[in-house]
Amino acid sequence: xxxxxxxxxxxxxxxxxxxxxxxxxxxxxxxxxxxxxxxxxxxxxxxxxxxxxxxxxxxxxxxxxxxxxxxxxxxxxxxxxxxxxxxxxxxxxxxxxxxxxxxxxxxxxxxxxxxxxxxxxxxxxxxxxxxxxxxxxxxxxxxxxxxxxxxxxxxxxxxxxxxxxxxxxxxxxxxxxxxxxxxxxxxxxxxxxxxxxxxxxxxxxxxxxxxxxxxxxxxxxxxxxxxxxxxxxxxxxxxxxxxxxxxxxxxxxxxxxxxxxxxxxxxxxxxxxxxxxxxxxxxxxxxxxxxxxxxxxxxxxxxxxxx
Amino acid sequence: xxxxxxxxxxxxxxxxxxxxxxxxxxxxxxxxxxxxxxxxxxxxxxxxxxxxxxxxxxxxxxxxxxxxxxxxxxxxxxxxxxxxxxxxxxxxxxxxxxxxxxxxxxxxxxxxxxxxxxxxxxxxxxxxxxxxxxxxxxxxxxxxxxxxxxxxxxxxxxxxxxxxxxxxxxxxxxxxxxxxxxxxxxxxxxxxxxxxxxxxxxxxxxxxxxxxxxxxxxxxxxxxxxxxxxxxxxxxxxxxxxxxxxxxxxxxxxxxxxxxxxxxxxxxxxxxxxxxxxxxxxxxxxxxxxxxxxxxxxxxxxxxxxx
DNA sequence: CCCGTCCATACCCGCAGAGTATAAATCTAG
DNA sequence: CTAGATTTATACTCTGCGGGTATGGACGGG
Numbered sequence: 001x002x003x004x005x006x007x008x009x010x011x012x013x014x015x016x017x018x019x020x021x022x023x024x025x026x027x028x029x030x031x032x033x034x035x036x037x038x039x040x041x042x043x044x045x046x047x048x049x050x051x052x053x054x055x056x057x058x059x060x061x062x063x064x065x066x067x068x069x070x071x072x073x074x075x076x077x078x079x080x081x082x083x084x085x086x087x088x089x090x091x092x093x094x095x096x097x098x099x100x101x102x103x104x105x106x107x108x109x110x111x112x113x114x115x116x117x118x119x120x121x122x123x124x125x126x127x128x129x130x131x132x133x134x135x136x137x138x139x140x141x142x143x144x145x146x147x148x149x150x151x152x153x154x155x156x157x158x159x160x161x162x163x164x165x166x167x168x169x170x171x172x173x174x175x176x177x178x179x180x181x182x183x184x185x186x187x188x189x190x191x192x193x194x195x196x197x198x199x200x201x202x203x204x205x206x207x208x209x210x211x212x213x214x215x216x217x218x219x220x221x222x223x224x225x226x227x228x229x230x231x232x233x234x235x236x237x238x239x240x241x242x243x244x245x246x247x248x249x250x251x252x253x254x255x256x257x258x259x260x261x262x263x264x265x266x267x268x269x270x271x272x273x274x275x276x277x278x279x280x281x282x283x284x285x286x287x288x289x290x291x292x293x294x295x296x297x298x299x300x301x302x303x304x305x306x307x
Numbered sequence: 308x309x310x311x312x313x314x315x316x317x318x319x320x321x322x323x324x325x326x327x328x329x330x331x332x333x334x335x336x337x338x339x340x341x342x343x344x345x346x347x348x349x350x351x352x353x354x355x356x357x358x359x360x361x362x363x364x365x366x367x368x369x370x371x372x373x374x375x376x377x378x379x380x381x382x383x384x385x386x387x388x389x390x391x392x393x394x395x396x397x398x399x400x401x402x403x404x405x406x407x408x409x410x411x412x413x414x415x416x417x418x419x420x421x422x423x424x425x426x427x428x429x430x431x432x433x434x435x436x437x438x439x440x441x442x443x444x445x446x447x448x449x450x451x452x453x454x455x456x457x458x459x460x461x462x463x464x465x466x467x468x469x470x471x472x473x474x475x476x477x478x479x480x481x482x483x484x485x486x487x488x489x490x491x492x493x494x495x496x497x498x499x500x501x502x503x504x505x506x507x508x509x510x511x512x513x514x515x516x517x518x519x520x521x522x523x524x525x526x527x528x529x530x531x532x533x534x535x536x537x538x539x540x541x542x543x544x545x546x547x548x549x550x551x552x553x554x555x556x557x558x559x560x561x562x563x564x565x566x567x568x569x570x571x572x573x574x575x576x577x578x579x580x581x582x583x584x585x586x587x588x589x590x591x592x593x594x595x596x597x598x599x600x601x602x603x604x605x606x607x608x609x610x611x612x613x614x
Numbered sequence: 615c616c617c618g619t620c621c622a623t624a625c626c627c628g629c630a631g632a633g634t635a636t637a638a639a640t641c642t643a644g
Numbered sequence: 645c646t647a648g649a650t651t652t653a654t655a656c657t658c659t660g661c662g663g664g665t666a667t668g669g670a671c672g673g674g
Contacts, residue, residue: 003382004389006313021621034663036622046389048396055621055670063395066595070388073593077384081377082311088370089355155592156463285462288376329651341632343653362639362652
């Protein structure tokens, strides 16, 4: 009846990810029998089974699925507490900021410069993060703040929008839609759209113009599964531009990305009803550092002139 | 270097709350020496001291203060995972909804009735919660959804606004400000305002009209410490009305509360620039139960007609 | 049909965490 | 100023639990 053990959660996540007790045990650096016992113990404590085991294959039950999600979340929170506390214990307090390479790169130095001018500013370290990794880095304490772009997973984070801009369609030069001056989301629905690897359904909806601006506020619960024509997979904006130029896809991109890539073989057309592209500053809900608060204040004062 | 132990967090919170190792040990049902050791070990792991101890008095260091906050949050998350998982393991899935007695009471039955009509609806249990306790109940898994009113601590919760209404000033009948038709927040700043017990700074700012609608979006970081005249302490809306009627204070209340209490000895005047009073449905970010999602959908469809 | 693979069971061990006794330190009372 | 009370820190012991090893048993592949 006493609270759950983190150790058990870690074990459970490992088994759920490997779908094998022996592989999970190896990954955890332990033997398999104690792992089995620990999972059994967790199941007894919860009063339900987490895995189907037919001595050959291991699969998650429905209960296991939901616990997996919750367990990951809880472990992130816990790791974040530990990391932030460790860093706060150092005698010279420091902030860590992160941003993905690309669109938002220019913004971070300006924010940090503005912050550095404030009295009592502490040193800020900048680290680059992989695509869509920023939110995780903030959640688990590897970073204090991140520049994130819509769409991102808001769980566990507070955020403040900094800039917002309309989105445009990037079309190969000869494309029929290029003749029109303005487009709407529905016009793009039959077209092949570039795919981002490991994108969530909500992210796919946003980048294909099917999110109906619901995704912005409560993405996890929103679902729009209307059929989508999937184009080639791309993993950075440069690839995306190339794919469009080759006529393999049509993309819905932020205006600034269009402006940064003027090319004769691509035409950009505003998409009037697409939800806008927003860059936000995000930080952990768990953290109440005054230094962090000042950095956030500096960023909003700089980019969202009060009015 | 390995992640933090929950046991350590529990111990730390106990000591931080009791500000005494021996009392904390008693509360935890253990002896005092192992507690001291555990805290020392935690301090070594973090690389900083958490308590000032002069063998007579124990006090939190700055690091301790921030860790206390984070630790409470993390423990809530963990407890929530455990409770939700235990409940999900029962063969008959159930949802638990909570609301404070008072303003929002009438709304919950309507939501639940609308939900109950849906196919596949599961039984919903209703529990009442103390004032401002709803968010905690959702965080630590005692409830799945809560009707919460601005202002509340959003950490760890997703929420969806259901209704929003302007706020008005409640003034004793003979009050000078009662002569004017409309007021602004600044007009109230010199007046004594009722105090809610254990209110956070952000809550005090909201109820005294000093939040500048910043509190709505990022309350934790907002601070407005301009001097406030504190009136008598009240713990429910009925008391608040009485206190105003007796001429002991002036209050900033939601319009519906004013409408529900027409009295000859109180006059209500709209406060045009006060941030509105919002009732939201809140649930844990950690949870992805489809039943919960349907309940949320039912509530929003009922109260926020799509348009 | 046999062998390999993978999970479960049985049993043992070591250590971390908890208890007891006690010292050291500081405040209070008189 | 001193004696007692209170509270944290130290020293030592012990026990329970988490982990390891060996092995059994079930299923699938060849």
